[in-house]
Amino acid sequence: MxxxxxxxxxxxxxxxxxIGSRLTKSRKLILSALEASAKPxxxxxxxxxxxxxxxxxxxxxxxxxxxxxxVTKIVNENDFAFYELDEHVLGHHHHxxxxxxxxxxxxxxxxxxxxxxHKTAKSISKKYKFKNVEHFLDFAGAxxxxxx
Ligand SMILES: [Zn+2]
Ligand SMILES: [Zn+2]
Ligand SMILES: [Zn+2]
Numbered sequence: 001m002x003x004x005x006x007x008x009x010x011x012x013x014x015x016x017x018x019i020g021s022r023l024t025k026s027r028k029l030i031l032s033a034l035e036a037s038a039k040p041x042x043x044x045x046x047x048x049x050x051x052x053x054x055x056x057x058x059x060x061x062x063x064x065x066x067x068x069x070x071v072t073k074i075v076n077e078n079d080f081a082f083y084e085l086d087e088h089v090l091g092h093h094h095h096x097x098x099x100x101x102x103x104x105x106x107x108x109x110x111x112x113x114x115x116x117x118h119k120t121a122k123s124i125s126k127k128y129k130f131k132n133v134e135h136f137l138d139f140a141g142a143x144x145x146x147x148x
C-alpha cells in the first residue's frame with residue numbers, strides 16, 4: 001500500500017477542514033489509492049487497494065471527498081461511475097471512454113488546442129453573459145481489450 005504524498009495530505013487536511021470534516025483513515029486510504037493509480041478508478045477498484053473499507057462507507061467517504069473538491073466523479077452513459085483526484089491536483093485533462101466496457105483513460109490535448117478552447121470559452125462567456133465558463137470534452141471508442 002502506498003502512502004499519501006505530503007502535498008496531497010496537506011491539501012486534504014485543509015480542504016476537509018474547510019467543509020467541517022476530518023481526514024480519517026478511510027479517506028486517506030481512498031486518496032492514496034487514487035494517487036497511486038494512473039487512471040480513474042471504480043469503487044470496486046478502489047476497494048482492492050483498501051479492502052478494510054466497506055463499499056457503503058466508501059460511497060459516503062467519496063461523497064465527502066467530492067464536497068471537499070479533492071475527488072471528481074466521472075459518470076458514463078451507462079451510469080458507470082469512476083473517481084479520480086480533482087483537476088487542481090491532477091492538472092487539466094480530458095477523458096477517453098470505452099463504449100463497451102466503460103473503462104476511462106486520461107488524455108491530454110495539444111497545447112494549441114487547449115488555448116483555442118480557452119479562447120472559445122472566453123468568447124462564449126462574453127456572448128452569453130456566463131461567468132467562469134469551463135470546457136469538458138470527452139472522447140469515446142472501443143478499447144484494445146474489447147476490440148481484440
Ligand atoms: Zn473496453
Ligand atoms: Zn481524468
Ligand atoms: Zn481542455
